Amino acid sequence: MVASSLISTNFLFSSPLFPPRSPIRKLTIVSLHKIPTPSSSHVKPHKRSLLPCRPLCPPCLNKLLLTTRNPFSFALDSLLILCTSLALSLSLLVADVDSASAFVVTPQRKLQTDELATVRLFQENTPSVVYITNLAARQDAFTLDVFEVPQGSGSGFVWDKGGNIVTNYHVIRGASDLRVTLADQSTFDAKVVGFDQDKDVAVLHVDAPKDKLRPIPIGVSADLLVGQKVFAIGNPFGLDHTLTTGVISGLRREISSAATGRPIQDVIQTDAAINPGNSGGPLLDSAGSLIGINTAIYSPSGASSGVGFSIPVDTVNGIVDQLVKFGKVTRPILGIKFAPDQSVEQLGVSGVLVLDAPANGPAGKAGLLPTKRDSYGRLILGDIITSVNGKKVTNGSDLYRILDQCHVGDKVIVEVLRGDQKEKIPVVLEPKADES
Structure with a gap:
């Protein structure tokens, strides 16, 4: 230019x-150079x-x-x-x-195919993930005024258009009030529909408009493979939605419930980072379908860089259906209290030692004997359960695993070691007393 x-x-x-500026009116121009003159004086000037x-x-x-x-x-x-x-x-x-x-270099966002798929997965599933705030009632020591303070937070996801939100039980445990923040930052008060302490699953309900609720796609966890890519979405440390990626590093793991200590079977193990606040958030496969709930992380160093665990969606699906319909989970029990596995191992036997069997419980009605002391204070061991329905029982986890496959009202054959002899006792399974 x-x-x-x-x-x-x-x-x-x-x-x-x-x-x-001064136009030439005449052709007479004074030259800037000297005009040559003839040297002879006799020449007449022209x-x-x-x-x-x-x-x-x-x-x-x-x-x-x-x-x-x-x-x-x-x-x-x-x-x-x-x-x-x-x-x-x-x-x-x-x-x-x-x-x-x-010459001007303009950066172009040329993403690879897998990067585009990850970005699309995050954008499509973020509206389904919510942020849950756990509020607890506290009383001022001087004024005796009662006020609410945040005592924890976690993640969750929209289950259906009816306003049901699924999360972990330990996220809402001990809460006097709960608030759910959707992806558009709108906040609603939530009430507890029901929870399952044994499997660390809870369902909340919010009265939100249906156009604000986007249910997450439900997948299947029975056909998962080690090495499969997984994606975890949550709100770690109270931040906005974040995405961590990894692979399935193990299947059919077993962890204990944070509330009751009851084992949770078939847990998904992943190396995707599950930070504080990710609990209750979804674990997705490469298709964007729910395959588990992020629930725990095992880290010997105390950092959020260990092994993460997720409750499989096949387990969650049945629990949520019961909680939405009945507000509770009718899981069968034997009605016993048993000794820790280490105590039984010290006795040199394999099985579950019955410490207590209330008379009004299934095991007490069937005649199982608890551990007690005689008149001289000597310890008399109770029955030691060695198998249920022909399936060997070596510890408490085996017993829970077998009962999880049964239903309330089923009659099971419990084989026990009583003294030096084995006996088979039929027992009719019943629900928990507080769930009846």
């Missing part, structure tokens, strides 16, 4: 369309010529041409020069744009 302006300026100022010098010098010749040409030819030349300058300016302008685009 600068070059074009200079060129056009030079053309215009050399054009007759722009004459000098009559003054219209041109100051012979032969013509370049300045005089230029002025002669400018004053002797046809005015029409001046206008034509000026028009030609003007068109040429405009064409040259336009060409330089286009050339400048092309050269600028050639």
Whole structure:
């Protein structure tokens, strides 16, 4: 652009369309150089010529041409020069744009196929993930006023259009009030629909408009494979939605419930980072379907860089259905209290030692004997359960695993070691007393 302006300026100022301030009215021009005179004194001075010098010098010749040409030819030349300058300016302008685009580097977001799939998965499933705040009632020691303070937080996800939110039980444990924040930052008060302490699952309900609720796609966890990519979405440390990626590093793991200590079977193990606040959030497969609930992390160092565990969606599905329909989970029990596994191992036997069997419970009604002391204070061991329905029982986890496959009202054959003899006792399973 600068070059074009200079060129056009030079053309215009050399054009007759722009004459000098003092136009030449006569052709008589005083030359800037000295006029040569003959050295001989006898030569008579000639009559003054219209041109100051012979032969013509370049300045005089230029002025002669400018004053002797046809005015029409001046206008034509000026028009030609003007068109040429405009064409040259336009060409330089286009050339400048092309050269600028050639030298200025503009970053282009060229993502790989797997990156695009991850970005799309996060954008499509983030509206289904919510932030849960656990509020507890506290009383001021001086004023005795009762107020609510946040005692914890976690994640959850929308289960259906009815406003049901699924999360971990330990996220809402001990709460006097709960609040759920959706992806659009709208907050609603939540009430507890039901919970399962044994499997660390809880269902909340919010009265939110249906257009704000986007249920998460439900997948299947029975056909998962080690090495499969997984994605965890949550609100760690109270931040906005975050995404961590990893693979399934193990299947059919077993962890204990944080509330009751009862084992949770078939847990998914992953190396995707599950930080504080991710609890209750979804674990997704590469298709964006729910395959588990992020519930715990095992880290010997105490950092959030250990092994993460997720409750499989097949287990969660049945629990949520019962909680939504009945507000409780009717899980069968034997109605016993048993000794820790380490105590039984010290006795040199394999099985579950019955410490207590209430008379109004299933085991007490069937006649299982608890551990007690005689009149002299000596310890008399109770029955030791060795198998249920022909399935071997070596510890408490085996017993829970077998009972999880049964239903309330089923009759099971319990084989026990009583003294030196084995006996088979039929027992009718019943629900927990507080769930009846």
